[in-house]
Amino acid sequence: MKIGIIGTGIVGQVIGARLLEAGQDVMFGTRDVDKTLARTTPDGYGNPPFSQWIKQQPQVRLGTFREAAARGQTIFNVTAGVASLAALALAGQENLRGKILIDVANPLDSSQGFPPSLAVCNTDSLGEQIQRAFPEAKVVKTLNTMSASVMVNPALVPGDHNVFLSGNDVEAKAQVSTMLTEWFGWKPESMIDLGDITTARGTEMLLPIWVRLFSVLQNPFINFHIAAGTPPG
Amino acid sequence: MKIGIIGTGIVGQVIGARLLEAGQDVMFGTRDVDKTLARTTPDGYGNPPFSQWIKQQPQVRLGTFREAAARGQTIFNVTAGVASLAALALAGQENLRGKILIDVANPLDSSQGFPPSLAVCNTDSLGEQIQRAFPEAKVVKTLNTMSASVMVNPALVPGDHNVFLSGNDVEAKAQVSTMLTEWFGWKPESMIDLGDITTARGTEMLLPIWVRLFSVLQNPFINFHIAAGTPPG
Secondary structure (H helix, E strand, O other): OEEEEEOOOHHHHHHHHHHHHOOOEEEEEEOOHHHHHHOOOOOOOOOOOHHHHHHHOOOOEEEEHHHHHHHOOEEEEOOOHHHHHHHHHHHOHHHHOOOEEEEOOOOEEOOOOOOOEEOOOOOOOHHHHHHHHOOOOEEEEEOOOOOHHHHHOHHHOOOOOOEEEEEOOHHHHHHHHHHHHHHHOOOHHHEEEEEOHHHHHHHHOOHHHHHHHHHHHOOOOEEEEEEEOOOOO | OEEEEEOOOHHHHHHHHHHHHOOOEEEEEEOOHHHHHHOOOOOOOOOOOHHHHHHHOOOOEEEEHHHHHHHOOEEEEOOOHHHHHHHHHHHOHHHHOOOEEEEOOOOEEOOOOOOOEEOOOOOOOHHHHHHHHOOOOEEEEEOOOOOHHHHHOHHHOOOOOOEEEEEOOHHHHHHHHHHHHHHHOOOHHHEEEEEOHHHHHHHHOOHHHHHHHHHHHOOOOEEEEEEEOOOOO
16 A cells, blocks of 8 residues: 655654555655755654665655655654644645544644643644544544554563554544554554544543653553453443 | 541542451541531432441541541542642641642543543643642542542452552652552552652543543443563663
């Protein structure tokens, strides 16, 4: 399948590499192709720049947000959450129409240092903002509650743990479930469909504790598992 | 130990009953004792009123917020989160001074119907508001991420699952850990100390997804487990 990945950061790179291994056709979109290829310094977390990463991935295409969205049959949003709406606007309403838009972004606001807060939460979410801005896209919020390594390789975390899905289009969520299984190795029983896109509030609001757990446990290979007993009655 | 329970709702009843079984001396505090005893209708969730519950618990004392806080050596806040600051103000600064205040409340705002939002979140939390309002109390936020039945009986949920602790006083958190083990049966390895009271933001912000999971899974006997793999490097 032709996949458009909106964003060139580490989350996109990890997802893109796995999609290539799974035999998919991957095009990344960025704001300014020349600028992205000219950047040779690591990102704020010490990850190598996209320009270096893409040298090891000769099959990968790089274009503008618009080109990647136009070419992709399914779109991943892996931009920084606070920049997602602007990036998707450049991708273009018409290039998202009718397509599944897998929203992996979180609206983390690090402008006040650590810990980051959320730029939107509680009575709204980034997932909802994107669905409202692009009403003809089929937004499915998923994978946003774990590090990129775990998203594409759930076996990094042993035992049972979960991935959540939020979205208004039931058929789109079913297709994304299949993608998560076939491309990334998620077991169907590990997926929890929370409901419509408003349930993205709940998954985006997991980030504040995730960030603290990451600090306390000093471990990026963590994930939430919803343990359940026998219901009463 | 003499325990003061601020609030007479179902969470307090479940905790109070367990504390009695564990041999503790329990006094509940309420705003207006006569009114609490006069109320004979179930709460909004169909739970029997306190006046009925206390008939089966002859050892339990009931007094004002102030009386329960004054008598208790350790205090539980189990009021509705949006009413906690007012209730604790009536309990009295001097009756909380130097004591461990176990804050189980969540600032759920149900005024707009389902799902509830949070009355405070993101850059602040109820736990922090309480610690700021009562600087000489040792606020420990814990147990607020699960239903009352699970708080006092973690075995209702099989397998590994966690209880989080947030608070500025390390010694107080250690004492609360011991209480969770001795009174409620929590295993030490199930407890995650997230850090200071600002980390209560993360646990209170688990409520939006908890509420959705409760709806989707139709099961109150659920809890979060932080699954972890081997860290890299």
